[in-house]
């Protein structure tokens with residue numbers, strides 16, 4: 001939810017800390033702050049607003065010191081106020097902490113600390129950590145033990161970093177259920193809630209596990225167990241994401257850059273090893289019950305997968321949203337759960353996977369972020385290799401996940417005889433043709449989507465519809481329009497229209513229909529039937545279709561003839577259309593595209 005950064009160096013850290021939290025801003029961006037140690041203690045500067053604005057207002061760059069921590073916040077406990085921004089200080093102002101996660105027992109801890117005369121400056125759950133450490137110091141514990149004892153008192157989830165005047169060249173950090181990674185530089189060491197915190201400076205990293213803490217200095221680090229202080233040997237990991245990939249590279253927004261990166265991310269998804277794909281297909285086909293899961297966009301990616309398992313492998317693999325899964329799906333030993341997640345840190349999905357493991361189910365995941373909690377939790381992991389996705393809105397990662405699920409579905413079909421090896425080859429070739437198709441589409445169609453968005457951005461209510469595999473595309477497009485354009489949008493199977501939604505149709509509601517190609521005769525005919533039903537009630541429809549014969553059709557107020565694609569991949573072309581429409585609606589409306597209000601990139605809380 002929030003972004004944490006820390007640097008211990010031989011030189012001033014303020015500029016690097018600032019750029020680090022700018023790179024982490026997609027994790028939360030309602031307020032931010034930093035604490036840099038000088039000879040008198042940690043100097044804290046913080047405020048509400050985007051990092052660049054706060055940095056200017058609070059003169060972040062004037063801070064001097066070689067050790068510091070910083071934070072970018074997505075509010076959970078306590079409103080968006082300067083006082084609630086991190087870092088938080090102890091009463092005696094000798095130490096400062098930053099925190100990501102939720103401390104579920106904070107109210108009890110806070111009450112006990114208040115009784116011991118601690119004064120709280122914020123409404124956050126996080127501030128208790130600073131006071132707990134201070135209290136432990138007062139009782140005589142050395143700083144390191146004061147820190148770990150405080151962590152032992154916390155319930156819930158946390159990644160914490162702390163600086164103290166007592167250890168001017170050290171950062172203490174620890175974690176439980178919130179990500180924390182160390183970056184290993186030359187005479188400079190880093191702490192971050194993900195690689196973007198320090199990818200500009202080093203590619204060598206150590207991923208901390210739950211129940212571990214670290215003492216980081218300018219010449220090294222030690223990882224130990226919170227429980228008993230025993231040292232832990234950690235493996236150094238080399239991250240192959242480069243810092244350039246995390247920059248905008250001339251695009252006005254990360255969202256557009258990431259949409260344009262899709263030919264490459266599809267290629268990467270296609271280059272995921274055949275062994276990994278076979279492994280997932282075996283898991284799914286061999287299980288008593290198999291499920292797909294994710295939440296938000298990744299649930300829709302899972303839903304796309306469900307349709308392909310049915311069509312390519314004759315397999316019923318239900319997709320359940322991870323936040324609802326345990327309430328709507330039986331789950332027991334020998335079941336198989338395949339989770340999809342960009343960040344690998346999403347609370348709902350992690351909670352479900354942990355429960356699945358507890359019940360003896362087999363677990364697997366398609367994940368983008370290397371070293372993420374989910375990737376290390378499951379029995380089988382497939383890294384999609386899409387590179388950093390900075391925009392809060394998921395585009396390239398979601399498409400890559402769909403490609404991987406399609407590959408698994410095709411492989412499952414080959415395994416169970418639904419597809420012949422020749423059919424598998426033909427379908428794989430269709431997937432391999434996608435990158436070129438996508439490049440052409442993006443280059444030729446962006447302007448058209450901009451024009452459509454300009455014309456219709458004033459419409460406040462949107463209904464996105466499709467049938468079959470175009471239905472999850474409609475759901476995903478509606479989510480995109482909600483989150484980035486802040487317009488009311490719903491996704492619906494077109495077949496639902498006459499079961500209720502037709503009552504909504506009038507000339508103020510904008511309907512958008514994804515129409516399958518004419519080769520899918522029945523689906524095409526029924527979808528066009530729905531378009532006619534809307535027209536008959538005075539409704540307005542934008543059509544996204546593949547039929548030259550529909551050019552000029554009066555049934556559409558506006559239409560986009562999408563580039564021809566086989567039935568296997570045409571829903572993905574429709575998905576790109578939805579991405580471009582939502583992006584341009586957002587820009588026309590002047591929205592904060594990469595950091596939409598109230599959202600965060602990885603939702604690590606319940």
Ligand code: AGP
Nearest residue numbers: 296297298341342343346393394
């Ligand atoms: C995507 O545009 C959304 N911001 C959101 O729905 C996201 O897909 C969801 O929170 C799941 O995240 P994950 O892929 O990191 O698990």
